[in-house]
Amino acid sequence: MAKRGRNFGEETPEEDKKKITGDSLKRTLRMFRFVRPYRTQFVLMCVFLALSTASTLVFPALIGQVTKVIEGKSPFTLNQVIGLFGGVLVLQAIFSFFRIYFSAQVSERAMADVRRAVYAKIITLPIPFMEKRRVGELTSRLSADVSQLQDVLSITLAEFFRQIATLLGGTAFILYVSWKLTLFMLGTFPVIVVAAIVFGRFIRKLSKESQDQLAAASVIVEETLQSINVVKAFTNERFEIGRYSGALVKMVNTALRTAKFRGLFVSFVITTMFGAIMAIVWYGGNLVQSKEIAFADLLSFIFYTAFIGGSVAGMGDMYAQIQRTIGASERILDILDEESEVDVEQPQPVLAAPITGDVAFADVTFSYPARPDVEVLKGISLRVDSGKKIALVGQSGAGKSTIVQLLMRYYPLAGGQITIDGRPINTIDVTTLRQHIAVVPQEVMLFGGTIEENIRYGKPNATETDVRDAARRANALGFIESFPEGMQTIVGERGVKLSGGQRQRIAIARAILKDPAILILDEATSSLDAESERLVQEALNELMQNRTTLIIAHRLATIRSVDQIYVLRDGLIAEQGTHDQLTNVPDGLYANLVKLQFENVNNVINGH
Numbered sequence: 001m002a003k004r005g006r007n008f009g010e011e012t013p014e015e016d017k018k019k020i021t022g023d024s025l026k027r028t029l030r031m032f033r034f035v036r037p038y039r040t041q042f043v044l045m046c047v048f049l050a051l052s053t054a055s056t057l058v059f060p061a062l063i064g065q066v067t068k069v070i071e072g073k074s075p076f077t078l079n080q081v082i083g084l085f086g087g088v089l090v091l092q093a094i095f096s097f098f099r100i101y102f103s104a105q106v107s108e109r110a111m112a113d114v115r116r117a118v119y120a121k122i123i124t125l126p127i128p129f130m131e132k133r134r135v136g137e138l139t140s141r142l143s144a145d146v147s148q149l150q151d152v153l154s155i156t157l158a159e160f161f162r163q164i165a166t167l168l169g170g171t172a173f174i175l176y177v178s179w180k181l182t183l184f185m186l187g188t189f190p191v192i193v194v195a196a197i198v199f200g201r202f203i204r205k206l207s208k209e210s211q212d213q214l215a216a217a218s219v220i221v222e223e224t225l226q227s228i229n230v231v232k233a234f235t236n237e238r239f240e241i242g243r244y245s246g247a248l249v250k251m252v253n254t255a256l257r258t259a260k261f262r263g264l265f266v267s268f269v270i271t272t273m274f275g276a277i278m279a280i281v282w283y284g285g286n287l288v289q290s291k292e293i294a295f296a297d298l299l300s301f302i303f304y305t306a307f308i309g310g311s312v313a314g315m316g317d318m319y320a321q322i323q324r325t326i327g328a329s330e331r332i333l334d335i336l337d338e339e340s341e342v343d344v345e346q347p348q349p350v351l352a353a354p355i356t357g358d359v360a361f362a363d364v365t366f367s368y369p370a371r372p373d374v375e376v377l378k379g380i381s382l383r384v385d386s387g388k389k390i391a392l393v394g395q396s397g398a399g400k401s402t403i404v405q406l407l408m409r410y411y412p413l414a415g416g417q418i419t420i421d422g423r424p425i426n427t428i429d430v431t432t433l434r435q436h437i438a439v440v441p442q443e444v445m446l447f448g449g450t451i452e453e454n455i456r457y458g459k460p461n462a463t464e465t466d467v468r469d470a471a472r473r474a475n476a477l478g479f480i481e482s483f484p485e486g487m488q489t490i491v492g493e494r495g496v497k498l499s500g501g502q503r504q505r506i507a508i509a510r511a512i513l514k515d516p517a518i519l520i521l522d523e524a525t526s527s528l529d530a531e532s533e534r535l536v537q538e539a540l541n542e543l544m545q546n547r548t549t550l551i552i553a554h555r556l557a558t559i560r561s562v563d564q565i566y567v568l569r570d571g572l573i574a575e576q577g578t579h580d581q582l583t584n585v586p587d588g589l590y591a592n593l594v595k596l597q598f599e600n601v602n603n604v605i606n607g608h
């Protein structure tokens, strides 16, 4: 049996072992909506499948006919029968071709639609959903689960149909030839096939064990090579070699044990299968001798028996296949049934009336969905008037990033309200809301394309001149043009080919191009060298002009001139005011932070 992805009868992983119930089958059938657009091809595939199965089933009967001709017991000549044989052969080839052609048409297109739908769903789901799942898990929905469904459409369905047809057609034929021989055959052959299936399962379990052990050994290699510096620093080479050898010995032992059973299995199969055929030939031969059946029919009988045996063997795998398919469909449907926050079926909203950018938080409380019992914000109220700048400062974990994540509407609030221009943000379309906000993150993440593509990410329909202009205003044009390929320079994976300061300026150019009313700056914690710092700061000043800006500040030196500073402690605003006001609060939090940073800088300068 041809199988893609998984091997014949391979053990079904635990998570795939879904009970087959009426409900789960019904749910799985919902996946057929993806086949509906291709129903013509699907029907054609079924027709050719039926035809090719029927033509295969004719072969044993034809072999019987040939024998009859040779024995001189047929009204046809040898050439006529062989001609018919050839005709069936040609038809069978044509039918099979079209069956595969149409099944590929259906399965490839329908599965691309499933992948597109799942991806569109995943990328538009709210952040809390993404937090609950691992990225690897989501990507395997797109690869493994969809491939499983594709197997069903392109292979399993055909196999299933063929097996049932062979079983029914073959049994009907042999019953017609001789019910006695049929009963004799049914008493032996299927029993052996089923025994072989069970034995085979056991062996596969064993070989999976040795595969797992090989995987475990590979993990040791991978881990140690990845952290080779650590291994060497601790001089643990000998220890690791020992660990690896141990894993190998275990694997070899299991493999040898498996081989013993595999040897037994092969001997068992060969002996019993051929034994059964011999028994049938013996019994059938007797029937031929006593003239109960014709010799030609005995030959056809044996061929059909082999066909039936193959079908019974294939059936064993069918149940596992259906289980896997139900599991895969359910996991895909679970995702498709989630509610998106962005409706991609609708065209992207054109930016509604420009906003002025008055941002206000009123008594906002919040807990992350992943940790509902920890209140991260305990009643935050703040306001930034249009075009003004505020800074959020406070210890790590105080809730600064949370505040801006809520403004982006990544999470629903537990209490209170956030408004922009007086409108609660949950009444604004989420795409429109985010179109008005740009974020310059702490760690700039660039996509693997060109510099131009990365800047254009801020506004996909921007002209080349706009992109250059944004780069120039972000102090980035200089370094971009110093590269031989200029704007077309490919930035390596995650932008590793660019320095930290350069990446930041690209992120600033991106934000300038987006031209939002509201800006969020998540200050980089690591400081740049003085020249880089100056270039970035200049670019930021250009970006911040006339925009409502929220700065998550880590280095207090950069926020002296903001309009208002909010000092956070444990999810509450502990102090607020301008830099000058706050530094004068005796023993104030901010005053202490400033002192601390000042001392640190002095310590570094003085070499302490």
Ligand SMILES: Nc1ncnc2c1ncn2[C@@H]1O[C@H](COP(=O)(O)OP(=O)(O)OP(=O)(O)O)[C@@H](O)[C@H]1O
Residues within 6 Å of the ligand: 131, 368, 369, 370, 371, 376, 394, 395, 396, 397, 398, 399, 400, 401, 402, 403
């Ligand atoms: N996605 C999340 N799920 C659950 N808890 C989170 C999540 N993100 C942050 N937290 C928790 O919320 C609290 C506030 O985190 P937040 O990132 O807002 O702090 P921060 O002030 O920005 O800190 P830093 O300066 O280190 O970035 C922390 O205790 C953190 O552990």
